[in-house]
Amino acid sequence: xxxxxxxxxTLGGSGIxxxxxxxxxxxxxHQVHLAACKRPYRLxxxxxxxxxxxxxxxxxxxxxxxxxxSLANKLAEIxxxxxxxxxxxxxxxxxxxxxxxxxxxxxxxxxRVVTTLHGTDITLVGSLAEFYDxxxxxxxxxxxxxxxxxxxxxxxxxxxELPAAPExxxxxxxxxxxxxxxxAPYPAPGEPFHILHASNLRPVKRxxxxxxxxxxxxxxxxxxxxxxxxxxxxxxxxxxxxxxxxCGRVTFASTANDVPGVMRSAHLNLLLSxxxxxxxxxxEGLACGTPVAGSDSGGLPEVITEGETGLLCPVGEVACTxxxxxxxxxxRTEWERMSRAAASEVRERFGVERVVPRYEALYERVLAGExxxxxxxxxxxxxxxxxxx
Ligand code: GMT
Numbered sequence: 001x002x003x004x005x006x007x008x009x010t011l012g013g014s015g016i017x018x019x020x021x022x023x024x025x026x027x028x029x030h031q032v033h034l035a036a037c038k039r040p041y042r043l044x045x046x047x048x049x050x051x052x053x054x055x056x057x058x059x060x061x062x063x064x065x066x067x068x069x070s071l072a073n074k075l076a077e078i079x080x081x082x083x084x085x086x087x088x089x090x091x092x093x094x095x096x097x098x099x100x101x102x103x104x105x106x107x108x109x110x111x112r113v114v115t116t117l118h119g120t121d122i123t124l125v126g127s128l129a130e131f132y133d134x135x136x137x138x139x140x141x142x143x144x145x146x147x148x149x150x151x152x153x154x155x156x157x158x159x160x161e162l163p164a165a166p167e168x169x170x171x172x173x174x175x176x177x178x179x180x181x182x183x184a185p186y187p188a189p190g191e192p193f194h195i196l197h198a199s200n201l202r203p204v205k206r207x208x209x210x211x212x213x214x215x216x217x218x219x220x221x222x223x224x225x226x227x228x229x230x231x232x233x234x235x236x237x238x239x240x241x242x243x244x245x246x247c248g249r250v251t252f253a254s255t256a257n258d259v260p261g262v263m264r265s266a267h268l269n270l271l272l273s274x275x276x277x278x279x280x281x282x283x284e285g286l287a288c289g290t291p292v293a294g295s296d297s298g299g300l301p302e303v304i305t306e307g308e309t310g311l312l313c314p315v316g317e318v319a320c321t322x323x324x325x326x327x328x329x330x331x332r333t334e335w336e337r338m339s340r341a342a343a344s345e346v347r348e349r350f351g352v353e354r355v356v357p358r359y360e361a362l363y364e365r366v367l368a369g370e371x372x373x374x375x376x377x378x379x380x381x382x383x384x385x386x387x388x389x
Contacts, residue, residue: 007036015040019040024352035074089115091118096113096138097138115139118278122155153165175351179287180289186335191222193217196285200229201231206274206295264289269293271293273300274295275297275298282294282300286343291328292309293324
């Protein structure tokens with residue numbers, strides 16, 4: 001098949017998933033293109049994916065250069081030039097809408113649109129009044145619609161009153177890169193435990209809870225914390241770490257050249273978000289044999305098996321996470337068992353071979369005209385008084 005991807009090339013999980021899926025499909029013999037205003041940092045030179053840069057021209061009349069139109073134009077160009085079958089849009093805003101526009105532009109040539117919902121495109125951005133109608137329209141008009149967790153699929157139907165739920169295709173991880181071999185062993189007596197948090201440090205990640213949990217753990221065990229990523233809450237986390245007297249034990253790193261290596265160096269990965277549709281960084285850590293302490297909310301319980309591969313506590317319950325984390329870290333046998341179980345469960349449930357064929361099957365169905373049922377008769381909840389969102 002011939003597929004073109006569009007995604008956010010920045011640090012978020014949706015761009016990573018799109019890039020890894022594009023790479024996996026190219027390896028499986030498909031012709032794969034990816035269009036974005038910047039090369040996604042995870043798109044490796046040997047990926048087999050053709051990257052197309054979207055240029056965004058400046059013009060004095062434009063107060064805000066219309067990136068989305070340049071992207072739609074580029075997608076249409078690629079579809080025509082390479083006779084593309086599928087435009088796969090990752091993250092509803094703006095990629096699903098730009099894909100629909102490109103589909104319309106190339107007519108009578110037929111290209112199908114598959115949209116993958118990642119989370120905040122539904123729960124935060126898409127639910128804003130300024131984007132709600134466009135997001136709903138894009139979902140209804142896509143030929144195929146997927147969500148990365150059961151939780152997100154249900155949340156989408158609830159907020160947007162869709163006639164049918166998106167198909168759930170969980171995220172996956174390349175277990176050749178994210179593997180446990182060479183991981184840090186259980187620390188020798190007196191050596192510190194390494195605790196990790198990796199995210200784009202937005203408010204939804206509750207980075208202050210990460211610092212507070214670390215403070216509680218290091219009261220009872222020698223430990224150090226790495227906060228990997230950039231984002232608006234970084235300053236707050238730095239201030240809190242200083243206030244709690246943790247400066248020497250907390251390292252902030254914007255990026256890492258070797259993300260799997262960082263994951264392998266950690267003994268516990270913290271993801272204490274308010275909600276997380278899936279939690280890709282939890283999955284990547286698990287693949288490296290690093291147990292996760294996560295929030296018992298959103299899609300995280302679909303990724304972390306409580307007591308088997310990680311620990312779950314209600315959102316904001318710092319004391320619960322501290323208690324469970326300390327119990328685990330103090331017990332070498334249990335930590336080693338959980339580390340092994342994490343890596344092996346990920347291979348079994350979230351490996352490339354398990355998940356990528358689900359997308360191929362969806363593309364086949366969509367091309368055969370068996371895409372999602374487009375019953376658009378159900379009215380937009382925003383048109384009715386008291387509509388639920
Ligand atoms: O929240 C982020 O880290 C970024 C965001 C994105 O779209 O780039 O992540 C969302 O998509 C990821 C990939 O599917 C999921 O693993 C994350 O759970 C999801 N984030 C949230 O739901 C908050």
